[in-house]
Amino acid sequence: MGRLASLLKHPLHELQGELDEVVSPGRYTLLRRKLIAIMVAASLIPLSVMAVLNYYEHQNAMAREIQNPLRVLVNKTKNSFELFLAERTSTVSLIASAYTYAELSDENKLARIFAVMQKEFEGFVDLGLIDAHGNQLNYVGPYALKGKNYAEQRWFQEVRLKGKYVSDVFMGFRKFPHVIIAVQHTTEDGRTWILRATLDTRQFERIIASMSLEPDADAFLVNTEGLMQTSSNYYGKVLEKMTLPLPPQTFEPTVLLTTDPLGREIFLSYAYFPEADFVLMAVKPKASVLKTWYTVRGDLLFVFLLGVAAVLLAAVGVTNALVRRMKEAEDRRELALREVEHSQKLSSIGRLAAGVAHEVNNPLAIINEKTGLMKDILTMQQTEFPMKDKLLAQVDSVLRAVDRCRGITHRMLGFARRMDVTSEELDLGELITETASFLSNEAMHRKVEVRIDIDPLLPRIVSDRSQLQQVFLNLFNNALAAVADGGHIEASARPEGDGVAVRVSDNGCGMSEETLNHIFEPFFTTKKGKGTGLGLSITYGIIKRLGGEIAVESTQGVGTTLTITLPKGQREALA
Amino acid sequence: MNKQDWKILLVDDEHEFITTLAERLELRDINTRVVFDGESALLAVAEEEPQVMILDVLMPGIKGLEVLERVKRTNPAVQVLLLTGHGSTRDGIEGMRLGAFDYMMKPLNIDTLIEKMESAIDYAGKAAKLGQ
Numbered sequence: 001m002g003r004l005a006s007l008l009k010h011p012l013h014e015l016q017g018e019l020d021e022v023v024s025p026g027r028y029t030l031l032r033r034k035l036i037a038i039m040v041a042a043s044l045i046p047l048s049v050m051a052v053l054n055y056y057e058h059q060n061a062m063a064r065e066i067q068n069p070l071r072v073l074v075n076k077t078k079n080s081f082e083l084f085l086a087e088r089t090s091t092v093s094l095i096a097s098a099y100t101y102a103e104l105s106d107e108n109k110l111a112r113i114f115a116v117m118q119k120e121f122e123g124f125v126d127l128g129l130i131d132a133h134g135n136q137l138n139y140v141g142p143y144a145l146k147g148k149n150y151a152e153q154r155w156f157q158e159v160r161l162k163g164k165y166v167s168d169v170f171m172g173f174r175k176f177p178h179v180i181i182a183v184q185h186t187t188e189d190g191r192t193w194i195l196r197a198t199l200d201t202r203q204f205e206r207i208i209a210s211m212s213l214e215p216d217a218d219a220f221l222v223n224t225e226g227l228m229q230t231s232s233n234y235y236g237k238v239l240e241k242m243t244l245p246l247p248p249q250t251f252e253p254t255v256l257l258t259t260d261p262l263g264r265e266i267f268l269s270y271a272y273f274p275e276a277d278f279v280l281m282a283v284k285p286k287a288s289v290l291k292t293w294y295t296v297r298g299d300l301l302f303v304f305l306l307g308v309a310a311v312l313l314a315a316v317g318v319t320n321a322l323v324r325r326m327k328e329a330e331d332r333r334e335l336a337l338r339e340v341e342h343s344q345k346l347s348s349i350g351r352l353a354a355g356v357a358h359e360v361n362n363p364l365a366i367i368n369e370k371t372g373l374m375k376d377i378l379t380m381q382q383t384e385f386p387m388k389d390k391l392l393a394q395v396d397s398v399l400r401a402v403d404r405c406r407g408i409t410h411r412m413l414g415f416a417r418r419m420d421v422t423s424e425e426l427d428l429g430e431l432i433t434e435t436a437s438f439l440s441n442e443a444m445h446r447k448v449e450v451r452i453d454i455d456p457l458l459p460r461i462v463s464d465r466s467q468l469q470q471v472f473l474n475l476f477n478n479a480l481a482a483v484a485d486g487g488h489i490e491a492s493a494r495p496e497g498d499g500v501a502v503r504v505s506d507n508g509c510g511m512s513e514e515t516l517n518h519i520f521e522p523f524f525t526t527k528k529g530k531g532t533g534l535g536l537s538i539t540y541g542i543i544k545r546l547g548g549e550i551a552v553e554s555t556q557g558v559g560t561t562l563t564i565t566l567p568k569g570q571r572e573a574l575a
Numbered sequence: 576m577n578k579q580d581w582k583i584l585l586v587d588d589e590h591e592f593i594t595t596l597a598e599r600l601e602l603r604d605i606n607t608r609v610v611f612d613g614e615s616a617l618l619a620v621a622e623e624e625p626q627v628m629i630l631d632v633l634m635p636g637i638k639g640l641e642v643l644e645r646v647k648r649t650n651p652a653v654q655v656l657l658l659t660g661h662g663s664t665r666d667g668i669e670g671m672r673l674g675a676f677d678y679m680m681k682p683l684n685i686d687t688l689i690e691k692m693e694s695a696i697d698y699a700g701k702a703a704k705l706g707q
Contacts, residue, residue, distance in 0.1 A: 361680075361681050361682065362589055362592070362681065364681070364682050365589070365592050365681035365682040365683065366589065366591045366592045366595070367682075368681075368682035368683065369591075369592055369595035369596050369599065369682075369683075370591070370595055372595075372599055372685055373595050373598055373599050373602075376599050376602045376603075377602075380602055402682060406682050410680075434672075438671040438672070441698060441702065442694070442698060445697075445698055445701040445702070445705075466665045466668055469668045470667075470668060473668065473671070
C-alpha cells in the first residue's frame, strides 16, 4: 500500500524506478517460472489426487465386482454338493428305515432295491447291509464284499457314533474315486443295522463342471486334510495332496487374495462343508479377472497423462503469452516514458533557448538602432573630421556583428519552435484559404489573381496549425513578391499517398538554376536588402519537422511551383 | 505621397529602442510620434489618425494585439506593422488574422521597415480610393 501511495504521489519518478526492476531479464525468467509452477501445481495436484482416488475406488469396485460373483458361485456349488449328498444320504436312510432287516438281508430284495436306486439316482455303485458288529451281511454291487468285517474301520466307528457317515473320496478297487455313505438304523426293539452305499464321484465332477468356469479358472473339492477329492487343473489330481495350503476354516463362502505355487496371484474362494469333511475351492487368477480393470487402468493412465501434458502445455503457453504481453506492455510504457522524458527535456531546453533569445534580442535591437543612428549621422551629416572613415568602418563592423547575433537568436528561436510542435487535427484547405486571405488585400490592389483549389476529399491531418500557417504565409509572400502586377498565384491541395500534397505556383519571374540550389539555405535572399533570407530555410525546417517534404520547380521567366507533402498523422513526424 | 507627409505612430515600451528608431526615421524625413504604452497609443490614434502604426506586441498594460484589435475596430484605415520582439510567429500570425498589415522581428532592418511602411501606405491609399 505504501508503494502504491508513493506511486500516486510521484507517478513518473516511481514508475521509472520500478521499470528498472521490471525490465531486468532475470525478473521475467523468475516470474515465468513462478507462474508456471503455480499454474502446474494448481492444476496437477487436484488432478493427481483425483486420479489416485479414482484409481483405488475403481480398483476396489472392480475387485468387489469380481469377488462377489465368485463367492456366490462357491456358495451355490457348495449347496449343490450338500444337496446331492443330503439327497443320497436321505435315500439310503429311507431304505434303511423303510425296509425290515429281513427284507434287507434278502439278497434278491436288496438287489431289486438297489436296481430302483440306480434307476432313480445316478451314481450309486453298490449297496450293502452290515450288522452292529461290522459284518457285511448282504451286498449288491461289483465286488465280492459279503462276509467282510468292518468293525475296526474308522467309518464304521463313526457311523456307530453319529448314525450317519459320508466318507472322503477314496480309490476303489475299480480304480476310480468313490465316496461311501453309511446310515445306521435302530428298530424299536433295539436291533441295529447299517446300510452302506458307495457313490461314484463322477457326479462331483459334473457339479463342478456346472459352474462353467473359464479355462484358466479352477474349482475342486478337498478334504480337511488337504487331499484332493476331485481333480484340479493346477493343484493336483484326485487323492493327491493339494499343492495349495488349506485356508482357515469357515462355513461361509470367503474370498482370499493369495499367491499359488505357480506364482500366480489368485482369488481363492472357498467354503467348508458343515456336514462332511469337504472344502469346496474355486480359484480365479487375478490377471484374468482383472483384465478389464487393466484395460480401464490403461485408459485411465492415458487420460491422466494426456491431462498432465495438456496442463503443462497450457501452463507454459499461457504463461509465455502472459509474460510476453507484460514485457511488451512494460517496454511500451518504458518507451513512452522515455519519450515523455526526452521531449520534456527538449522542451525545457527549447524554452530556455527561447528565453535567452528573447532576452538577448531586445538589447540587440537597441544596439542595432543606436549603431544604425551612428551610421546615419556619419553618412547623412556632411561634416568631415579625421578618422571618419575608420569610425564608419567600426560602425559597420558592429552592425555586421548584430546581424550575426540576429542569426544566432533566430536559430535559437527556431530550435525552440522545433521543440514546441503542438499537434491538432486540422482542415488544411481551411488553413490555406485563411492564410491566403491575409494577403488578399495586397493581391487585390496589385490585381494578382489568387486561385485556391482544394480537393473535397482532402483528409483532415494532424499537424501544427501555427507553424503550417507560417509556412503558407512564407510561400504566398514569396509568390506575391515574384509575380508582376496582374499575375496569378494558384494554390491546390489534394490527397496523395498516405498524406496530402499542397502545391503553390506562380507565373512570376522564376529562378535560375543557381538560385534553386540555394533557396533553402539560411540567409540566402534575392530580395536585395529587403528579405532576411530566413523565409524558405525556416519553411524547410518546419516542413521537415512536421514529417513532410518540400520540393521546388522553377523556370526562369515562367514561374515557380513549390510542392509540400505532409503526412496525415503526426506519428511519422515524431519518429 | 511624400515621405514628409507620412504620419507614423511608434509604440514600444523599450524607450531606448523606439526613440532611437524615431530619430533615425526623422533623419530620413519621416514624421513620427512615439508613445510607450498601449493606452497612450489608443489616445494618439484617436487624437490624430496615423497612416501606419509600428506596434510592439509585448508591452506592459494593454498588450499589442489588443491595441491592434481596438484600433482596427475604431480606425480600420490605420495600417499596423507588428514588432514581435521575441520572434514569435504565433503572435505575428495572430496579428495578421486580426488585420495587421505585416509583422517584423527585432532587430529591425530600417530599410525593410521603410519599404513595408511604404507598401502599407500605398495599400491604404489604394484602399481609400477603392472605398470612395
